[in-house]
Amino acid sequence: MNVQYDRLVAERGKDEADRICDEIEALGGFGGGSSRGFGGIDLTGVLAESNTAIDTKDKARIAELAGVDRKELEKRIEAGRKEMDRGIQSKNNIIPPDMGQDQNRK
């Protein structure tokens, strides 16, 4: 769910990459040129059903340009939300081992 200009140029050529990136940046409110940056642009939040800042028609066009299946994306988002609600412990050691032991917390 990431669009990055350099990768698109390698896949589809400069002219096509320019066209796709410019249109996605404009429709998604990313800011002009943002897909040319180090990290590219993240389509996940922009295409989510819950995002009311982008209308449905523009979401469909962004998904079409980027080759994203929006139904699959929603499934991933929902699965992620459920895991977060269950408080899944980190395999990457991000969450400190002493979390959850404080009696004053709700």
Place this chain on the structure above:
Amino acid sequence: MAGTTPNWRSTALVVYRALLWIQLALAGAGARITLHTDGTPDATANPNAFHVGHSKDGWKCRLKASYIKHKADESAAPLVSIVDEIDMGIAGALLAVTDLDVVKNLLSGIGTYSTASGYKQVTVGNIAITYQSIAAIWPLYEASGYFGVFNIYSTFNQSGIEFDVGRTKMGEMPVDFMGHTISTRADADQVGNYWKTIA
């Protein structure tokens, strides 16, 4: 008439370590960077996400504005103020001094990285400044499995690198990533965001 119950908000504390990530993907209108359930950037949405390693004393997240105050002679207080400058940044001191994959991200406008058999190097000169999206992410004390995020959309390190080399003191590199405007975004969402995940 009844009084008002104080709310001490005693769980809204920042007491856990933050990780600083750079080379993140930019989120669009109405969106935020995509996190995995463990608080790290989602690898599919942020394929280039890069963790900069340990810091000496954690990270200072900064969001301030300076104001121009317009006054009238007849009044001691200003009549109206307008925003002069927005200062959004993340500062700290990195410990991975000899990791040139980290260092190359700290020298925007002056450093060019290259590597071949036998070496990694950064050469120094005057080149174009490049910007990137970064974020400090930490677990919330108030809710297990939820995270606080301080994300700057377009930034570079304005401090360069400066470190001691010696036996009795560990080298560290103070860094200060300064936020810039992406003027083609919506007015209220051009520099960055500070947010947390909730149920």
